[in-house]
Amino acid sequence: MTTRRHFIWLLPASGAALLSACSESAPPPSAAPPAAAPASSAEYPVPAPAPAPEVAQTPAATGPMLEASDPTAAALGYVAVAANADKAxxxxxxxxxxxxxxxxxxxxxxxxxxxxxxFPGKQVAAAGWCASYVKKAT
Incomplete structure (x- = not known):
């Protein structure tokens, strides 16, 4: 390829040759045969299913009782008996x-x-109260 004219002359000829070569020997993609199944399962072993994970109790469901002296409880004014809340x-x-x-x-x-x-990991008294109280919708 010494000149641009030579390259331009070869481009259509090589493109036409490539197109005719591909269209004669290869079947259309829709006519391709389906992939063959493996001869035996020994060639492609199937792994055993993983065991189901055990359901563990969350720490919040079984944690210790919340003390009013806990820093978060004190910040929110938590009391174990709602009647003892500081109303002022x-x-x-x-x-x-x-x-x-x-x-x-x-x-x-x-x-x-x-x-x-x-209060993650802790239990609160059902009779208790804190400043974050929001009445449950009925």
Missing amino acids: KYPNFVEGSACSNCTLYQGAIGSEAGPCPL
Whole structure:
């Protein structure tokens, strides 16, 4: 290829030769035969299914009781008995409010204690209260 004219002259000829060579020997893609299955399972071993993971109890469901002296509990004004809440410091306290009827409380209905996402790994008293109390919708 010494000149541009020579290259331009060869380009259509080589393209036409390539196109005719591909169209004669190769079948169209839709007519390709399906892939053959392996001869035996020994060639391609199938791994055994993994065992199902065990369901573990979350620490929040079985944790120790929350103490009012806990730093987070003290910051939120948590008390184990709602009637003992400091009504002067927490004017949002309403008679009848308790952890058991709070949206955040995750304990079972009628239980004495249960988990709360505000205090991970600890149980709160169902009769307790804190400043983050939000009445559960009925």
